[in-house]
Amino acid sequence: xxxxxxxxxxxxxxxxSVTISCTGTSSDVGNYNYVSWYQQHPDKAPxxxxxxxxxxPSGVPDRFSGSKSGNTASLTISGLQAExxxxxxxxxxxxxxxxxxxxxxxxxx
Amino acid sequence: EVQLVQSxxxxxxxxxxxxxxxxxxxxxxxxxxxxxxxxxPEKGLEWMGVIYPGDSDIRYSPSFQGxxxxxADKSTNTAYLQWSSLKxxxxxxxxxxxxxxxxxxxxDYWGQGTLVTVSS
Numbered sequence: 001x002x003x004x005x006x007x008x009x010x011x012x013x014x015x016x017s018v019t020i021s022c023t024g025t026s027s028d029v030g031n032y033n034y035v036s037w038y039q040q041h042p043d044k045a046p047x048x049x050x051x052x053x054x055x056x057p058s059g060v061p062d063r064f065s066g067s068k069s070g071n072t073a074s075l076t077i078s079g080l081q082a083e084x085x086x087x088x089x090x091x092x093x094x095x096x097x098x099x100x101x102x103x104x105x106x107x108x109x
Numbered sequence: 110e111v112q113l114v115q116s117x118x119x120x121x122x123x124x125x126x127x128x129x130x131x132x133x134x135x136x137x138x139x140x141x142x143x144x145x146x147x148x149x150p151e152k153g154l155e156w157m158g159v160i161y162p163g164d165s166d167i168r169y170s171p172s173f174q175g176x177x178x179x180x181a182d183k184s185t186n187t188a189y190l191q192w193s194s195l196k197x198x199x200x201x202x203x204x205x206x207x208x209x210x211x212x213x214x215x216x217d218y219w220g221q222g223t224l225v226t227v228s229s
Contacts, residue, residue, distance in 0.1 A: 001171060003153065034214035038154070045204055045222055046146075046154065051215035089154050093214045097170045098144075103153040 004029065004090055004101035011107040012080045020104045022073040022090030030071035034093035037066060037075045041086045049088075050075060082108050111135040113143075113205055113220035120226045121195050128191035129223045131205030138186040139163040141208040144216055145179060145190050149201040159208075160188055195227045 005023040012018040022029065022037075029035055035053045038046035048057050050066035053073060063078045073092070077084055085108045090101035116130040131143065145157040158169040162181040169179070181188045188205055203223050206216035 032214070034212070036215040040154075045219040046206075047219070048209070048215060048217050051209060051212045051217075055211070057211070057217060091154075091156070091215075097158075097168060098156040100146075100154040100156060 001028075001094060001097065001099045004092060004099055006088075006090060006101040006104045008102075009105040009107060011109055012077075013109045014080055014082065016080050017076060017078045018080060018106060019077075020075045020088055020090075020106070022075070022092075022101045024071050024073075024092055024099070026071060028092040028094045028099055029068065029073050031095070032093045033068065035066070035068060035073040036091045037064075038089045038091065039084075039086045040089065046089065077106070080108055084108060111207070111218045113207060113218055115203075115205060115220040115223045118224040118226070120228070122229055123197055123227055124194050125227075126191070126193050127195055127225065128189050129203060129225065131188045131190075131220050133186045133188070133207060136207070136210075139183055141210075143181065143188040143208075144206045145177075145188075146204045146206060147173075147201045148204065148222075154204075157190070157203075162186075162188065195225075197227050197229075199225060200227045201225060 010018045037050040040046045053068045054066040139162045142159045142161045144159045147155045157173045160179045178191045205220040209215040209217040
């Protein structure tokens, strides 16, 4: 099972929006509406930000939103804030297991 | 409060065995599967496998099948990840995480991680 493909890095100024893509195949992202997104700050455990493509857990700001089209899922951070600077990973159900994305570093300029 | 508390950092030599733990509290341990995730130094997250503590059904990711053993003890609400013969390439941070409450297809709480260092 190959890792899902994410851009290595994205950046934006405070207040701007950034979008992170997560490209898989018809065997994972394209076949199931079970894509999650995790935020990981340096030396910290990951934190769930989005699940089931577009649902937000309690406590996650509504600046974070998720979507999917075909084999590609996306995470959008609107109104970028300094504390959003972190690594972000997508994760998809594959029918028998799960696969993570390659990870994207978000930099707030 | 839901918590997953993992055992402490380990330093081992190649060829040695190791078992690390993840103790859950604040929720029904047998009602939610536990996943193990590897993060090698400066690398991304990798899904290793899951265990259903209620019946100890285990599903390994193909990349980790035969390389590690996942188990659980319902009596102590603890999940385990073990190696019979460590390699230098097993050096990594290992996280446990529990199945989500609102979705069966995500993990919502993570342990703090256990750093395993394998070096001669």
